[in-house]
Amino acid sequence: MSSLPLTKIIRWFSITLAIVLLPAFVWAWTGKVVNVADGDTITVLTDTKDQVRIRLYGIDAPESRQPFGSKSTQFVRDLAALQTVKVDVRHTDRYGRTVAVIFLPDGTNLNEEIVRAGLAWVYTQFCKDHSMCAKWDQLQATAKQSRIGLWHDPDPIPPWEWRRGNRGAFQQPDSAVPSWAQFSGNTSSGVFHTRSCEHFRCKNCTEFFRTRVDAINAGFRPCGRCRP
Numbered sequence: 643m644s645s646l647p648l649t650k651i652i653r654w655f656s657i658t659l660a661i662v663l664l665p666a667f668v669w670a671w672t673g674k675v676v677n678v679a680d681g682d683t684i685t686v687l688t689d690t691k692d693q694v695r696i697r698l699y700g701i702d703a704p705e706s707r708q709p710f711g712s713k714s715t716q717f718v719r720d721l722a723a724l725q726t727v728k729v730d731v732r733h734t735d736r737y738g739r740t741v742a743v744i745f746l747p748d749g750t751n752l753n754e755e756i757v758r759a760g761l762a763w764v765y766t767q768f769c770k771d772h773s774m775c776a777k778w779d780q781l782q783a784t785a786k787q788s789r790i791g792l793w794h795d796p797d798p799i800p801p802w803e804w805r806r807g808n809r810g811a812f813q814q815p816d817s818a819v820p821s822w823a824q825f826s827g828n829t830s831s832g833v834f835h836t837r838s839c840e841h842f843r844c845k846n847c848t849e850f851f852r853t854r855v856d857a858i859n860a861g862f863r864p865c866g867r868c869r870p
């Protein structure tokens with residue numbers, strides 16, 4: 643070791659440290675939010691005038707045609723539109739989109755605020771940053787308890803199920819729904835829906851009733867959205 647001058651050792655150490663830490667720190671940049679597509683997708687303009695579409699990390703907002711889809715979009719617009727934000731890049735998804743945590747100019751974590759407001763689900767399957775995701779789970783539980791945002795509905799359909807449903811995988815087929823049925827009961831949540839409710843054909847909606855009294859007598863409680 644005596645043959646190695648101290649400066650050389652320090653330089654070697656610094657370079658090694660930089661290489662090790664590089665992936666963790668370099669992937670944050672700042673830019674201006676020029677579009678909000680929905681509650682979990684925004685476009686940020688870089689310093690070099692490139693528009694980068696960002697999927698917000700760890701959350702899944704209701705689709706635009708789902709209840710609270712437009713509320714979620716508007717919430718993000720109100721907070722972030724035209725703001726200069728920090729884009730903390732986590733990874734690139736299979737569609738080539740940048741997946742990131744967004745920080746507003748005052749340091750507020752945008753992803754977190756959307757969950758707090760009850761306007762997106764924690765996307766458990768893809769939320770792997772434990773320190774962040776555990777906190778978001780708690781915020782979501784609180785939102786659920788207080789029935790704020792989309793949690794106003796006791797039985798909201800998560801967007802990942804909704805997307806599957808729109809591909810025809812989970813809605814009850816015509817053959818499963820008796821023609822006389824005016825109400826359906828979700829055997830998992832104990833909630834019942836009217837025929838016009840978007841939840842009427844939900845996966846666990848396998849009991850059917852002619853009248854709301856029949857549904858209530860069978861132990862079901864009214865859906866908060868269609869209010870049967």
Ligand SMILES: [Zn+2]
Binds near residue numbers: 834839840868
């Ligand atoms: Zn309903």
